[in-house]
Amino acid sequence: MKKLPGIALLIGLVSVLTLCQHTPMYAAPANSQVDPHAGETKAHRDERMAWWRAAKFGMFIHWGLYAHYAGSFDGVPTDGYGEWIMHDEKAPVAEYAAGASQFDPEKFDAETWVAIAKAAGMKYIVMTAKHHEGFAMYHTAVDGFNIYDATPFKRDPIAEMSAACKRAGIKFGVYYSQNLDWHHPGGSTSGPAWDPAQQGDFDSYIKTICAPQLTELINRFQPAVIWFDIPGDLTSDEIRLMTAAFPNDPGLIFNNRMGGGIPGDTETPEQHIPPTGFKDRDWETCMTINDTWGYKSQDTDFKSTQVLLQNLVDIASKGGNYLLNVGPDPTGIIPQPEVDRLQQIGAWLKQNGTSVYGTKASPLAHLPANERITVKNNTLYLHVFDWNGNAVLPDLLTNVKSATTLVGKTKLAVSRGADGITTIAEPAKHDPYDTVIVLTLAGPIKIDKSPDRVKAKADGSFTVTALDAALTGGLQVEGNAPNYDVGYWTDDDDKLQWNLNVPAGGGNYTAKITYSIDNGTTGSTFDLSTSASSTITGTVETTGGWDQYHTFDLPGTIHLAGGVQQITLAAANKPGYAVMNFRSIVLTPAKN
Ligand code: FHN
DSSP states (O other): OOOOOOHHHHHHHHHHHHHSTTSOTTOOOOOTTTOTTTTOOHHHHHHHHHHHHHHOEEEEEOOSHHHHHTTEETTEEOSSOGGGHHHHTTOOHHHHHHGGGGOOOTTOOHHHHHHHHHHTTOOEEEEEEEOTTOOBSSOOSSOSOBTTTSSTTOOOHHHHHHHHHHHHTOEEEEEEOSSBOSSSTTSBOSSSOOSGGGOSOHHHHIIIIIHHHHHHHHHHHOOSEEEEOSOBOOOHHHHHHHTTTGGGSTTOEEBTTSBTTBOOSEEOOBSSOOSSOOTTOEEEEEEESSSOSSOOTTOOOOOOHHHHHHHHHHHHHTTOEEEEEEOOOTTSOOOHHHHHHHHHHHHHHHHHGGGTTTOBOOOOOOOOTTEEEEEETTEEEEEESSOSSOEEETTBOSOEEEEEETTTOOBOOEEEOTTSOEEEOOOSSOOSSOEEEEEEESSSOOBOOOSOOEEOOTTSOEEEETTTOEEOTTOEEEEETTEEEEEOOOOTTOEEEEEEEEOTTOEEEEEEEEEEEOGGGOOOEEEEEETTOOEEEEEOOOOSEEEEEEEEEOSSOEEEOSEEEEEEEEEEEOSSSOOOEEEEEEEEEOOO
Protein backbone atom coordinates (compact mmCIF):
# COMPACT_ATOMS: atom_id res chain seq x y z
CA MET A 1 0.00 0.00 0.00
CA LYS A 2 1.09 3.61 -0.36
CA LYS A 3 1.79 5.81 2.62
CA LEU A 4 0.10 9.21 2.50
CA PRO A 5 0.35 12.00 5.03
CA GLY A 6 -2.14 12.04 7.87
CA ILE A 7 -5.55 13.69 7.50
CA ALA A 8 -4.33 16.90 9.14
CA LEU A 9 -1.60 17.31 6.56
CA LEU A 10 -3.99 16.24 3.80
CA ILE A 11 -6.61 18.76 4.83
CA GLY A 12 -3.92 21.41 5.10
CA LEU A 13 -2.73 20.54 1.62
CA VAL A 14 -6.27 20.53 0.31
CA SER A 15 -7.00 23.89 1.91
CA VAL A 16 -3.76 25.56 0.79
CA LEU A 17 -4.09 24.28 -2.77
CA THR A 18 -7.71 25.36 -2.90
CA LEU A 19 -6.96 28.81 -1.58
CA CYS A 20 -4.95 29.49 -4.73
CA GLN A 21 -8.45 29.96 -6.02
CA HIS A 22 -7.89 30.09 -9.77
CA THR A 23 -5.55 27.11 -9.67
CA PRO A 24 -7.60 23.90 -9.77
CA MET A 25 -6.86 22.09 -6.54
CA TYR A 26 -5.44 18.93 -8.11
CA ALA A 27 -3.70 20.48 -11.05
CA ALA A 28 -1.73 17.37 -11.96
CA PRO A 29 -0.79 17.10 -15.63
CA ALA A 30 -3.92 15.88 -17.44
CA ASN A 31 -3.71 12.22 -18.39
CA SER A 32 -5.71 12.67 -21.55
CA GLN A 33 -5.12 9.14 -22.88
CA VAL A 34 -7.39 7.73 -20.19
CA ASP A 35 -9.43 10.75 -19.10
CA PRO A 36 -13.07 9.65 -19.56
CA HIS A 37 -13.95 13.21 -20.60
CA ALA A 38 -10.97 13.82 -22.88
CA GLY A 39 -12.09 15.44 -26.11
CA GLU A 40 -15.56 16.25 -24.82
CA THR A 41 -17.01 19.33 -26.56
CA LYS A 42 -18.04 22.36 -24.48
CA ALA A 43 -21.61 21.94 -25.69
CA HIS A 44 -21.71 18.34 -24.49
CA ARG A 45 -20.18 19.23 -21.13
CA ASP A 46 -22.61 22.13 -20.69
CA GLU A 47 -25.51 19.78 -21.39
CA ARG A 48 -24.15 17.15 -18.98
CA MET A 49 -23.51 19.73 -16.23
CA ALA A 50 -26.71 21.75 -16.72
CA TRP A 51 -28.78 20.15 -13.91
CA TRP A 52 -25.81 20.28 -11.52
CA ARG A 53 -25.08 23.97 -12.20
CA ALA A 54 -28.71 24.87 -11.63
CA ALA A 55 -29.02 22.73 -8.48
CA LYS A 56 -26.76 24.87 -6.25
CA PHE A 57 -27.53 22.88 -3.06
CA GLY A 58 -26.95 19.21 -2.26
CA MET A 59 -26.84 16.86 0.72
CA PHE A 60 -23.64 15.01 1.57
CA ILE A 61 -24.20 11.89 3.72
CA HIS A 62 -21.32 10.28 5.59
CA TRP A 63 -22.66 7.01 6.98
CA GLY A 64 -20.63 3.85 7.57
CA LEU A 65 -19.43 1.38 10.16
CA TYR A 66 -17.77 4.38 11.87
CA ALA A 67 -21.29 5.53 12.85
CA HIS A 68 -21.57 2.38 14.97
CA TYR A 69 -18.49 3.53 16.95
CA ALA A 70 -20.05 7.04 17.22
CA GLY A 71 -16.76 8.74 18.03
CA SER A 72 -15.27 6.31 20.56
CA PHE A 73 -13.23 3.14 20.12
CA ASP A 74 -12.59 0.80 23.05
CA GLY A 75 -14.08 3.51 25.26
CA VAL A 76 -11.59 6.11 24.01
CA PRO A 77 -13.24 9.22 22.47
CA THR A 78 -11.51 10.21 19.24
CA ASP A 79 -10.37 13.80 18.64
CA GLY A 80 -10.53 13.72 14.87
CA TYR A 81 -13.32 13.17 12.38
CA GLY A 82 -15.77 10.41 13.33
CA GLU A 83 -15.16 8.57 10.06
CA TRP A 84 -11.37 8.57 10.73
CA ILE A 85 -11.68 6.73 14.04
CA MET A 86 -10.15 3.48 12.74
CA HIS A 87 -7.06 5.38 11.57
CA ASP A 88 -6.74 7.82 14.44
CA GLU A 89 -7.21 5.18 17.14
CA LYS A 90 -5.09 2.69 15.15
CA ALA A 91 -7.87 0.12 15.49
CA PRO A 92 -6.71 -3.36 14.42
CA VAL A 93 -8.43 -4.38 11.19
CA ALA A 94 -10.15 -7.49 12.58
CA GLU A 95 -11.24 -5.79 15.81
CA TYR A 96 -12.66 -2.79 13.97
CA ALA A 97 -14.47 -5.04 11.44
CA ALA A 98 -15.98 -7.12 14.26
CA GLY A 99 -18.08 -4.09 15.17
CA ALA A 100 -20.19 -4.83 12.07
CA SER A 101 -21.84 -7.72 13.92
CA GLN A 102 -23.51 -5.14 16.23
CA PHE A 103 -24.25 -2.53 13.54
CA ASP A 104 -28.04 -2.78 13.10
CA PRO A 105 -29.44 0.68 12.13
CA GLU A 106 -33.06 -0.43 12.27
CA LYS A 107 -34.41 3.14 12.29
CA PHE A 108 -32.89 3.85 8.86
CA ASP A 109 -35.56 4.91 6.40
CA ALA A 110 -34.54 6.15 2.96
CA GLU A 111 -37.84 7.93 2.36
CA THR A 112 -37.31 9.93 5.58
CA TRP A 113 -33.77 10.99 4.64
CA VAL A 114 -34.81 11.94 1.11
CA ALA A 115 -37.78 13.88 2.47
CA ILE A 116 -35.43 15.82 4.78
CA ALA A 117 -33.20 16.71 1.84
CA LYS A 118 -36.16 17.69 -0.34
CA ALA A 119 -37.70 19.85 2.40
CA ALA A 120 -34.33 21.56 2.81
CA GLY A 121 -34.40 22.54 -0.85
CA MET A 122 -31.54 20.22 -1.73
CA LYS A 123 -31.56 19.01 -5.33
CA TYR A 124 -29.09 16.12 -5.09
CA ILE A 125 -27.67 13.69 -2.55
CA VAL A 126 -24.15 12.22 -2.45
CA MET A 127 -23.84 9.30 -0.01
CA THR A 128 -20.80 7.30 1.07
CA ALA A 129 -20.82 3.92 -0.67
CA LYS A 130 -17.39 3.10 0.77
CA HIS A 131 -15.26 5.41 2.91
CA HIS A 132 -11.62 4.94 3.94
CA GLU A 133 -12.59 2.17 6.42
CA GLY A 134 -13.29 -0.09 3.42
CA PHE A 135 -16.81 -1.02 4.57
CA ALA A 136 -19.34 -0.99 1.71
CA MET A 137 -22.76 0.49 2.47
CA TYR A 138 -24.32 -1.58 -0.31
CA HIS A 139 -24.58 -5.30 -1.08
CA THR A 140 -21.34 -5.61 -3.00
CA ALA A 141 -20.46 -8.92 -4.59
CA VAL A 142 -16.75 -8.06 -4.38
CA ASP A 143 -16.31 -9.18 -0.77
CA GLY A 144 -18.26 -9.79 2.42
CA PHE A 145 -17.17 -6.61 4.24
CA ASN A 146 -20.44 -4.78 3.65
CA ILE A 147 -23.63 -3.80 5.43
CA TYR A 148 -25.69 -6.59 3.87
CA ASP A 149 -23.40 -9.55 4.52
CA ALA A 150 -21.54 -8.49 7.67
CA THR A 151 -24.34 -7.06 9.84
CA PRO A 152 -27.66 -8.22 11.29
CA PHE A 153 -29.22 -5.39 9.25
CA LYS A 154 -29.13 -7.40 5.99
CA ARG A 155 -30.31 -4.42 3.86
CA ASP A 156 -28.80 -2.26 1.14
CA PRO A 157 -28.99 1.47 2.07
CA ILE A 158 -27.40 2.66 -1.19
CA ALA A 159 -29.98 0.76 -3.23
CA GLU A 160 -32.80 2.02 -1.02
CA MET A 161 -31.57 5.62 -1.22
CA SER A 162 -31.11 5.41 -4.99
CA ALA A 163 -34.69 4.19 -5.42
CA ALA A 164 -36.11 6.76 -2.98
CA CYS A 165 -34.29 9.59 -4.77
CA LYS A 166 -35.69 8.42 -8.09
CA ARG A 167 -39.20 8.45 -6.66
CA ALA A 168 -38.65 11.93 -5.19
CA GLY A 169 -37.04 13.43 -8.31
CA ILE A 170 -33.73 14.09 -6.54
CA LYS A 171 -30.43 13.21 -8.22
CA PHE A 172 -28.44 10.48 -6.39
CA GLY A 173 -24.67 10.22 -6.30
CA VAL A 174 -22.14 8.13 -4.41
CA TYR A 175 -18.94 8.97 -2.58
CA TYR A 176 -16.22 6.37 -3.11
CA SER A 177 -12.81 6.27 -1.39
CA GLN A 178 -10.75 4.91 -4.26
CA ASN A 179 -7.31 5.40 -2.75
CA LEU A 180 -7.49 5.15 1.04
CA ASP A 181 -8.75 1.79 2.29
CA TRP A 182 -7.68 0.72 5.78
CA HIS A 183 -9.33 -2.71 5.59
CA HIS A 184 -8.35 -4.27 2.27
CA PRO A 185 -4.70 -5.26 1.75
CA GLY A 186 -2.91 -2.78 -0.48
CA GLY A 187 -5.23 0.16 0.13
CA SER A 188 -3.42 3.40 1.05
CA THR A 189 -3.23 3.94 4.79
CA SER A 190 -2.49 7.70 4.98
CA GLY A 191 0.69 7.34 7.00
CA PRO A 192 2.34 4.14 8.24
CA ALA A 193 0.18 1.00 8.23
CA TRP A 194 -0.67 -0.11 11.77
CA ASP A 195 -1.79 -3.67 11.13
CA PRO A 196 0.03 -6.38 9.09
CA ALA A 197 -3.39 -7.22 7.62
CA GLN A 198 -3.08 -3.97 5.65
CA GLN A 199 0.05 -5.15 3.87
CA GLY A 200 -0.49 -5.68 0.17
CA ASP A 201 -0.03 -4.32 -3.30
CA PHE A 202 -1.93 -1.14 -4.28
CA ASP A 203 -2.34 -2.24 -7.88
CA SER A 204 -3.92 -5.50 -6.71
CA TYR A 205 -6.26 -3.52 -4.41
CA ILE A 206 -7.35 -1.42 -7.40
CA LYS A 207 -7.89 -4.53 -9.56
CA THR A 208 -9.66 -6.68 -6.96
CA ILE A 209 -11.64 -4.18 -4.87
CA CYS A 210 -11.76 -0.61 -6.20
CA ALA A 211 -12.35 -1.11 -9.92
CA PRO A 212 -14.89 -3.96 -9.53
CA GLN A 213 -16.85 -1.94 -6.95
CA LEU A 214 -16.88 1.16 -9.14
CA THR A 215 -18.20 -1.01 -11.97
CA GLU A 216 -20.91 -2.42 -9.66
CA LEU A 217 -21.94 1.04 -8.50
CA ILE A 218 -22.19 2.37 -12.05
CA ASN A 219 -24.03 -0.63 -13.48
CA ARG A 220 -26.42 -1.09 -10.55
CA PHE A 221 -27.26 2.53 -9.72
CA GLN A 222 -26.23 4.81 -12.68
CA PRO A 223 -25.28 7.45 -10.11
CA ALA A 224 -25.56 11.09 -11.19
CA VAL A 225 -22.28 11.80 -9.37
CA ILE A 226 -19.24 9.86 -8.23
CA TRP A 227 -17.44 11.79 -5.48
CA PHE A 228 -13.88 10.48 -5.33
CA ASP A 229 -11.68 11.42 -2.39
CA ILE A 230 -7.99 11.80 -1.44
CA PRO A 231 -6.43 11.48 -4.88
CA GLY A 232 -3.12 9.69 -5.35
CA ASP A 233 -1.01 8.35 -8.20
CA LEU A 234 -2.78 5.99 -10.55
CA THR A 235 -1.39 4.24 -13.60
CA SER A 236 -3.22 4.55 -16.90
CA ASP A 237 -4.19 0.90 -16.63
CA GLU A 238 -5.65 1.45 -13.17
CA ILE A 239 -7.67 4.41 -14.45
CA ARG A 240 -8.89 2.37 -17.40
CA LEU A 241 -10.11 -0.34 -15.05
CA MET A 242 -11.74 2.12 -12.63
CA THR A 243 -13.59 3.93 -15.41
CA ALA A 244 -14.42 0.89 -17.57
CA ALA A 245 -18.15 1.15 -16.81
CA PHE A 246 -18.35 4.94 -17.15
CA PRO A 247 -19.76 4.75 -20.72
CA ASN A 248 -22.76 2.91 -19.19
CA ASP A 249 -23.60 6.09 -17.27
CA PRO A 250 -23.26 8.83 -19.92
CA GLY A 251 -24.45 11.70 -17.75
CA LEU A 252 -22.03 10.85 -14.95
CA ILE A 253 -20.36 13.79 -13.21
CA PHE A 254 -17.26 13.16 -11.12
CA ASN A 255 -15.02 15.50 -9.14
CA ASN A 256 -11.35 16.46 -9.27
CA ARG A 257 -10.25 13.93 -6.63
CA MET A 258 -9.88 10.70 -8.67
CA GLY A 259 -6.12 11.19 -8.94
CA GLY A 260 -3.78 10.13 -11.72
CA GLY A 261 -3.94 13.52 -13.44
CA ILE A 262 -7.66 13.29 -14.19
CA PRO A 263 -9.17 16.79 -13.73
CA GLY A 264 -12.78 15.64 -13.42
CA ASP A 265 -15.71 18.02 -13.66
CA THR A 266 -15.71 19.94 -10.39
CA GLU A 267 -13.28 21.66 -8.04
CA THR A 268 -13.93 20.72 -4.41
CA PRO A 269 -12.97 23.35 -1.80
CA GLU A 270 -13.62 21.71 1.53
CA GLN A 271 -14.82 23.26 4.82
CA HIS A 272 -14.34 26.78 3.41
CA ILE A 273 -15.66 29.13 0.74
CA PRO A 274 -13.01 30.48 -1.66
CA PRO A 275 -12.78 34.30 -2.07
CA THR A 276 -13.90 33.98 -5.70
CA GLY A 277 -15.02 31.17 -7.99
CA PHE A 278 -12.69 29.12 -10.19
CA LYS A 279 -12.05 30.45 -13.70
CA ASP A 280 -13.75 28.16 -16.27
CA ARG A 281 -14.30 25.40 -13.69
CA ASP A 282 -17.42 24.21 -11.94
CA TRP A 283 -16.96 24.02 -8.21
CA GLU A 284 -18.64 22.91 -5.03
CA THR A 285 -17.82 23.69 -1.41
CA CYS A 286 -18.45 20.67 0.82
CA MET A 287 -18.95 21.39 4.52
CA THR A 288 -20.04 19.80 7.77
CA ILE A 289 -22.85 21.24 9.88
CA ASN A 290 -20.90 20.47 13.06
CA ASP A 291 -17.19 19.57 12.94
CA THR A 292 -17.27 15.96 11.77
CA TRP A 293 -18.43 14.21 8.59
CA GLY A 294 -19.18 10.86 10.21
CA TYR A 295 -21.28 10.73 13.40
CA LYS A 296 -19.61 11.51 16.73
CA SER A 297 -21.91 11.63 19.76
CA GLN A 298 -19.61 14.15 21.41
CA ASP A 299 -19.68 16.67 18.55
CA THR A 300 -22.49 19.15 19.23
CA ASP A 301 -20.77 22.14 17.64
CA PHE A 302 -23.48 22.84 15.08
CA LYS A 303 -23.20 25.95 12.86
CA SER A 304 -26.18 28.30 13.05
CA THR A 305 -28.86 28.35 10.37
CA GLN A 306 -27.80 31.93 9.60
CA VAL A 307 -24.20 30.89 8.90
CA LEU A 308 -25.28 27.92 6.79
CA LEU A 309 -27.84 29.86 4.76
CA GLN A 310 -25.54 32.82 4.18
CA ASN A 311 -22.84 30.32 3.13
CA LEU A 312 -25.22 28.96 0.51
CA VAL A 313 -25.92 32.46 -0.84
CA ASP A 314 -22.24 33.45 -0.75
CA ILE A 315 -21.32 30.31 -2.69
CA ALA A 316 -24.10 30.83 -5.24
CA SER A 317 -22.96 34.45 -5.68
CA LYS A 318 -19.55 33.07 -6.70
CA GLY A 319 -21.03 30.51 -9.09
CA GLY A 320 -20.60 27.41 -6.93
CA ASN A 321 -22.66 24.66 -5.28
CA TYR A 322 -22.98 23.91 -1.57
CA LEU A 323 -22.72 20.23 -0.60
CA LEU A 324 -23.79 20.28 3.05
CA ASN A 325 -23.13 17.17 5.11
CA VAL A 326 -25.23 15.18 7.56
CA GLY A 327 -23.78 12.36 9.67
CA PRO A 328 -26.52 9.85 10.59
CA ASP A 329 -26.16 8.04 13.93
CA PRO A 330 -25.76 4.28 14.53
CA THR A 331 -29.54 3.75 14.54
CA GLY A 332 -30.02 5.38 11.12
CA ILE A 333 -31.30 8.73 12.36
CA ILE A 334 -30.00 12.10 11.08
CA PRO A 335 -29.22 14.16 14.22
CA GLN A 336 -32.12 16.49 15.04
CA PRO A 337 -29.97 19.66 15.24
CA GLU A 338 -28.99 19.00 11.61
CA VAL A 339 -32.60 18.35 10.59
CA ASP A 340 -33.75 21.56 12.32
CA ARG A 341 -31.24 23.70 10.45
CA LEU A 342 -32.07 22.08 7.12
CA GLN A 343 -35.77 22.68 7.69
CA GLN A 344 -35.14 26.37 8.39
CA ILE A 345 -33.01 26.71 5.25
CA GLY A 346 -35.74 24.94 3.29
CA ALA A 347 -38.38 27.36 4.57
CA TRP A 348 -36.26 30.31 3.38
CA LEU A 349 -35.63 28.69 0.00
CA LYS A 350 -39.34 28.00 -0.41
CA GLN A 351 -39.89 31.79 -0.53
CA ASN A 352 -36.55 32.91 -2.01
CA GLY A 353 -35.25 29.92 -3.97
CA THR A 354 -35.54 31.62 -7.36
CA SER A 355 -32.72 33.93 -6.24
CA VAL A 356 -30.42 30.90 -5.79
CA TYR A 357 -31.42 28.02 -8.10
CA GLY A 358 -30.31 28.41 -11.71
CA THR A 359 -28.43 31.63 -10.97
CA LYS A 360 -24.94 32.59 -12.04
CA ALA A 361 -22.06 34.34 -10.28
CA SER A 362 -22.23 38.05 -9.58
CA PRO A 363 -20.34 40.22 -12.08
CA LEU A 364 -19.94 42.94 -9.45
CA ALA A 365 -16.63 42.96 -7.61
CA HIS A 366 -16.97 45.68 -5.01
CA LEU A 367 -19.86 44.74 -2.76
CA PRO A 368 -19.92 45.35 1.00
CA ALA A 369 -19.60 42.26 3.20
CA ASN A 370 -23.30 42.30 4.06
CA GLU A 371 -24.40 42.11 0.42
CA ARG A 372 -24.28 39.41 -2.31
CA ILE A 373 -25.57 39.36 -5.87
CA THR A 374 -26.85 36.41 -7.89
CA VAL A 375 -27.84 36.75 -11.53
CA LYS A 376 -30.48 35.09 -13.68
CA ASN A 377 -30.81 36.34 -17.27
CA ASN A 378 -31.08 40.13 -16.91
CA THR A 379 -32.34 40.11 -13.34
CA LEU A 380 -30.03 40.82 -10.42
CA TYR A 381 -30.99 39.43 -7.02
CA LEU A 382 -29.50 41.63 -4.31
CA HIS A 383 -29.09 39.68 -1.05
CA VAL A 384 -28.71 41.82 2.08
CA PHE A 385 -27.69 39.85 5.15
CA ASP A 386 -28.19 42.75 7.56
CA TRP A 387 -29.42 46.28 7.07
CA ASN A 388 -28.31 49.58 8.53
CA GLY A 389 -29.05 52.15 5.89
CA ASN A 390 -29.30 51.78 2.14
CA ALA A 391 -27.72 49.05 0.03
CA VAL A 392 -25.22 49.99 -2.68
CA LEU A 393 -24.11 48.66 -6.07
CA PRO A 394 -20.75 50.34 -6.78
CA ASP A 395 -19.84 48.83 -10.15
CA LEU A 396 -23.18 48.76 -11.94
CA LEU A 397 -23.37 51.10 -14.93
CA THR A 398 -26.76 49.90 -16.19
CA ASN A 399 -29.64 51.78 -14.64
CA VAL A 400 -31.90 49.86 -12.29
CA LYS A 401 -35.44 50.16 -13.64
CA SER A 402 -37.06 48.83 -10.49
CA ALA A 403 -36.22 47.34 -7.11
CA THR A 404 -38.77 45.26 -5.22
CA THR A 405 -38.50 42.87 -2.31
CA LEU A 406 -38.84 39.29 -3.55
CA VAL A 407 -41.08 38.47 -0.61
CA GLY A 408 -43.97 40.92 -0.37
CA LYS A 409 -43.14 42.74 -3.64
CA THR A 410 -42.50 46.05 -1.84
CA LYS A 411 -41.20 48.71 -4.26
CA LEU A 412 -37.98 50.40 -3.08
CA ALA A 413 -36.50 53.74 -4.12
CA VAL A 414 -33.46 53.58 -6.40
CA SER A 415 -30.99 56.44 -6.89
CA ARG A 416 -27.57 56.95 -8.42
CA GLY A 417 -25.16 59.36 -6.72
CA ALA A 418 -22.68 61.74 -8.33
CA ASP A 419 -20.09 59.05 -7.64
CA GLY A 420 -21.97 56.71 -9.95
CA ILE A 421 -22.92 54.35 -7.13
CA THR A 422 -26.48 52.99 -7.28
CA THR A 423 -28.30 53.02 -3.95
CA ILE A 424 -31.33 50.92 -2.98
CA ALA A 425 -33.46 52.17 -0.11
CA GLU A 426 -33.75 50.00 2.99
CA PRO A 427 -37.11 48.20 3.20
CA ALA A 428 -39.18 48.38 6.37
CA LYS A 429 -39.31 44.59 6.71
CA HIS A 430 -36.10 42.57 6.92
CA ASP A 431 -35.59 38.83 6.58
CA PRO A 432 -33.64 37.58 9.62
CA TYR A 433 -31.15 35.76 7.41
CA ASP A 434 -31.14 37.42 3.97
CA THR A 435 -33.52 39.96 2.44
CA VAL A 436 -33.71 39.49 -1.34
CA ILE A 437 -34.34 42.48 -3.59
CA VAL A 438 -35.24 41.90 -7.24
CA LEU A 439 -33.48 44.44 -9.46
CA THR A 440 -34.85 44.81 -12.97
CA LEU A 441 -32.34 46.52 -15.23
CA ALA A 442 -32.99 49.08 -17.96
CA GLY A 443 -30.75 47.13 -20.35
CA PRO A 444 -28.04 44.48 -20.54
CA ILE A 445 -25.78 44.31 -17.47
CA LYS A 446 -22.83 46.71 -17.87
CA ILE A 447 -20.14 46.80 -15.22
CA ASP A 448 -17.69 49.58 -14.52
CA LYS A 449 -14.45 47.73 -15.06
CA SER A 450 -12.75 50.76 -16.59
CA PRO A 451 -9.24 51.13 -15.23
CA ASP A 452 -9.90 54.82 -14.50
CA ARG A 453 -12.52 53.95 -11.97
CA VAL A 454 -11.87 56.93 -9.73
CA LYS A 455 -12.22 60.31 -11.40
CA ALA A 456 -11.05 63.71 -10.08
CA LYS A 457 -13.67 65.98 -8.51
CA ALA A 458 -14.27 69.49 -9.73
CA ASP A 459 -11.56 70.82 -7.37
CA GLY A 460 -9.07 68.32 -8.82
CA SER A 461 -9.08 66.17 -5.70
CA PHE A 462 -9.55 62.36 -5.61
CA THR A 463 -11.41 60.46 -2.92
CA VAL A 464 -10.67 56.72 -2.87
CA THR A 465 -12.88 54.55 -0.65
CA ALA A 466 -13.33 50.98 0.54
CA LEU A 467 -15.93 50.29 -2.13
CA ASP A 468 -13.61 51.46 -4.91
CA ALA A 469 -10.65 49.39 -3.84
CA ALA A 470 -9.32 46.27 -5.50
CA LEU A 471 -8.50 44.06 -2.50
CA THR A 472 -6.11 41.15 -2.12
CA GLY A 473 -6.27 38.03 0.08
CA GLY A 474 -8.61 38.16 3.05
CA LEU A 475 -9.42 41.86 2.94
CA GLN A 476 -13.16 42.47 2.94
CA VAL A 477 -15.49 45.44 2.66
CA GLU A 478 -17.71 45.75 5.72
CA GLY A 479 -19.84 48.37 7.43
CA ASN A 480 -23.10 49.92 6.26
CA ALA A 481 -24.26 52.65 3.90
CA PRO A 482 -22.88 55.22 3.53
CA ASN A 483 -19.85 54.31 5.65
CA TYR A 484 -18.00 51.28 4.42
CA ASP A 485 -14.51 50.24 5.37
CA VAL A 486 -11.97 47.57 4.51
CA GLY A 487 -11.53 45.21 7.42
CA TYR A 488 -9.81 41.91 8.17
CA TRP A 489 -6.39 43.45 7.43
CA THR A 490 -4.45 40.93 9.46
CA ASP A 491 -2.00 39.87 6.76
CA ASP A 492 0.63 42.51 6.10
CA ASP A 493 1.05 41.19 2.57
CA ASP A 494 -2.49 42.27 1.72
CA LYS A 495 -3.05 45.61 0.02
CA LEU A 496 -5.64 47.95 -1.45
CA GLN A 497 -5.34 49.39 -4.93
CA TRP A 498 -7.14 51.97 -6.98
CA ASN A 499 -6.91 53.26 -10.54
CA LEU A 500 -7.15 57.03 -10.90
CA ASN A 501 -7.82 58.96 -14.08
CA VAL A 502 -5.34 61.80 -13.55
CA PRO A 503 -5.62 64.95 -15.71
CA ALA A 504 -2.87 65.42 -18.28
CA GLY A 505 0.34 66.79 -16.78
CA GLY A 506 -0.34 65.21 -13.40
CA GLY A 507 1.01 66.90 -10.28
CA ASN A 508 1.82 66.58 -6.60
CA TYR A 509 -0.91 65.76 -4.09
CA THR A 510 -1.22 65.93 -0.33
CA ALA A 511 -3.04 63.06 1.36
CA LYS A 512 -5.47 62.66 4.25
CA ILE A 513 -6.33 59.12 5.41
CA THR A 514 -9.36 58.02 7.48
CA TYR A 515 -9.26 54.78 9.47
CA SER A 516 -10.06 53.19 12.80
CA ILE A 517 -7.91 50.92 14.94
CA ASP A 518 -8.27 48.91 18.11
CA ASN A 519 -6.12 50.25 20.95
CA GLY A 520 -4.29 46.95 21.18
CA THR A 521 -2.89 46.91 17.66
CA THR A 522 -1.69 50.41 16.71
CA GLY A 523 1.78 51.20 15.36
CA SER A 524 1.74 49.65 11.91
CA THR A 525 3.50 51.65 9.23
CA PHE A 526 2.09 51.84 5.73
CA ASP A 527 3.09 53.12 2.30
CA LEU A 528 0.83 54.95 -0.11
CA SER A 529 2.64 54.60 -3.42
CA THR A 530 2.15 55.02 -7.14
CA SER A 531 3.24 52.61 -9.85
CA ALA A 532 5.96 55.23 -10.54
CA SER A 533 7.15 54.56 -6.95
CA SER A 534 6.35 57.96 -5.51
CA THR A 535 5.57 57.11 -1.88
CA ILE A 536 4.15 58.64 1.26
CA THR A 537 4.79 56.67 4.47
CA GLY A 538 2.52 56.88 7.52
CA THR A 539 2.17 55.28 10.95
CA VAL A 540 -1.14 54.07 12.36
CA GLU A 541 -2.11 56.20 15.36
CA THR A 542 -4.67 55.52 18.07
CA THR A 543 -8.30 56.28 17.20
CA GLY A 544 -9.89 54.88 20.34
CA GLY A 545 -11.34 51.69 18.94
CA TRP A 546 -12.61 49.88 15.85
CA ASP A 547 -15.76 52.02 15.79
CA GLN A 548 -13.85 55.33 16.13
CA TYR A 549 -12.79 56.73 12.75
CA HIS A 550 -10.30 59.58 12.59
CA THR A 551 -8.74 61.48 9.67
CA PHE A 552 -5.01 62.09 9.66
CA ASP A 553 -2.80 64.27 7.44
CA LEU A 554 -0.01 62.26 5.86
CA PRO A 555 3.44 63.81 5.61
CA GLY A 556 4.77 65.19 2.31
CA THR A 557 3.19 64.76 -1.13
CA ILE A 558 2.75 62.02 -3.70
CA HIS A 559 3.40 62.66 -7.41
CA LEU A 560 0.80 61.45 -9.89
CA ALA A 561 1.63 61.51 -13.60
CA GLY A 562 -1.18 62.26 -16.07
CA GLY A 563 -3.35 59.42 -17.37
CA VAL A 564 -4.52 56.25 -15.61
CA GLN A 565 -2.40 55.86 -12.48
CA GLN A 566 -2.53 52.95 -10.01
CA ILE A 567 -2.01 53.77 -6.34
CA THR A 568 -1.40 51.15 -3.65
CA LEU A 569 -1.90 51.22 0.11
CA ALA A 570 0.28 48.52 1.64
CA ALA A 571 1.55 47.72 5.14
CA ALA A 572 5.27 48.23 5.66
CA ASN A 573 5.18 46.46 9.01
CA LYS A 574 2.50 45.20 11.44
CA PRO A 575 3.57 44.87 15.10
CA GLY A 576 0.01 44.05 16.21
CA TYR A 577 -2.60 41.64 14.85
CA ALA A 578 -4.18 44.06 12.37
CA VAL A 579 -3.06 47.06 10.33
CA MET A 580 -6.25 49.18 10.41
CA ASN A 581 -9.85 49.37 9.25
CA PHE A 582 -9.44 51.56 6.21
CA ARG A 583 -12.19 54.00 5.21
CA SER A 584 -10.86 56.54 2.68
CA ILE A 585 -8.02 58.64 1.36
CA VAL A 586 -8.41 62.14 -0.10
CA LEU A 587 -5.68 63.34 -2.48
CA THR A 588 -5.66 67.12 -2.99
CA PRO A 589 -3.49 68.99 -5.51
CA ALA A 590 -0.60 70.45 -3.47
CA LYS A 591 -0.34 74.22 -3.38
CA ASN A 592 2.95 75.13 -5.08
O1 FHN B 1 -10.71 12.14 4.57
C1 FHN B 1 -11.92 12.62 4.02
C2 FHN B 1 -12.90 12.96 5.08
O2 FHN B 1 -13.16 11.84 5.89
C3 FHN B 1 -14.20 13.44 4.41
O3 FHN B 1 -14.75 12.36 3.65
C4 FHN B 1 -13.89 14.65 3.53
C5 FHN B 1 -15.14 15.08 2.79
O4 FHN B 1 -14.78 15.86 1.70
N1 FHN B 1 -12.86 14.30 2.53
C6 FHN B 1 -11.63 13.82 3.10
C7 FHN B 1 -10.85 14.93 3.80
O5 FHN B 1 -10.46 15.88 2.82
